[in-house]
Amino acid sequence: MTDETPAQTTDRLNAYAEAAIIEDDAMTGARLRGEELGARAVSPATGALLSLLARTANAEHVVEIGTGVGVSSLWLLAGMPSTGILTTIDPEAEHHRAARETFADAEIAPGRTRLINGAPTDVLTRLADESYDLVFVDGPPLSYPTFVAESVRILRPGGLLVVNNASADGTIDDRDAADPRTLAAREAATIVAEDDRFLPAIVPVGTGLLAAAKAR
Numbered sequence: 001m002t003d004e005t006p007a008q009t010t011d012r013l014n015a016y017a018e019a020a021i022i023e024d025d026a027m028t029g030a031r032l033r034g035e036e037l038g039a040r041a042v043s044p045a046t047g048a049l050l051s052l053l054a055r056t057a058n059a060e061h062v063v064e065i066g067t068g069v070g071v072s073s074l075w076l077l078a079g080m081p082s083t084g085i086l087t088t089i090d091p092e093a094e095h096h097r098a099a100r101e102t103f104a105d106a107e108i109a110p111g112r113t114r115l116i117n118g119a120p121t122d123v124l125t126r127l128a129d130e131s132y133d134l135v136f137v138d139g140p141p142l143s144y145p146t147f148v149a150e151s152v153r154i155l156r157p158g159g160l161l162v163v164n165n166a167s168a169d170g171t172i173d174d175r176d177a178a179d180p181r182t183l184a185a186r187e188a189a190t191i192v193a194e195d196d197r198f199l200p201a202i203v204p205v206g207t208g209l210l211a212a213a214k215a216r
């Protein structure tokens with residue numbers, strides 16, 4: 001171990017952070033459904049961090065963009081107060097059917113989730129300004145600039161923006177990468193970085209989590 005390079009140490013500790021999280025049967029079952037449907041779920045360590053952030057922010061009103069089959073939803077709900085409501089948006093009806101199964105397996109009370117099946121770009125414009133405590137973005141990176149701009153609008157002062165896969169699968173810092181997904185991920189990060197109301201940080205968990213707190 002003493003011969004490790006810093007990069008090897010980082011990889012080893014990242015693997016430890018993921019392996020240290022034990023998921024319950026409902027999460028494990030949801031992960032399998034996600035793999036079958038091609039909806040990649042957040043990594044276990046990312047999920048645990050989502051719970052921590054939701055609890056720290058005492059997030060009662062949460063929006064999730066990209067439900068998938070509901071793995072990240074379960075992690076968010078675990079950190080929210082029992083009175084909290086998760087509004088989760090996905091354009092794929094099949095994913096929402098699977099997410100309902102996930103929530104039933106986890107015995108989530110029906111009133112705690114509001115599933116909106118539709119294009120997030122349309123749905124988000126109907127959500128009220130400055131009304132949500134936490135917004136979690138986990139859809140296709142190409143749409144991140146729109147999702148982040150809308151999230152900034154609907155977050156209440158003091159609210160928290162969290163963007164999964166902020167590295168666009170690891171290409172964001174590659175100077176030669178200029179494909180549309182990478183450019184979109186950079187644009188989304190710039191929207192947050194250039195907004196004086198936000199205090200951002202990039203957390204190296206999973207494929208990178210961008211977290212930013214809005215000023216009170």
Ligand SMILES: C[S@@+](CC[C@H](N)C(=O)[O-])C[C@H]1O[C@@H](n2cnc3c(N)ncnc32)[C@H](O)[C@@H]1O
Nearest residue numbers: 039040041042066067068070071072092138139
């Ligand atoms: C990576 S998966 C979400 C995984 C989920 N957050 C989890 O951890 O369990 C991305 C989701 O975004 C949805 N999606 C696809 N196209 C979209 C679009 N244009 N806008 C928003 N979401 C989209 C997909 O249907 C898919 O369920």
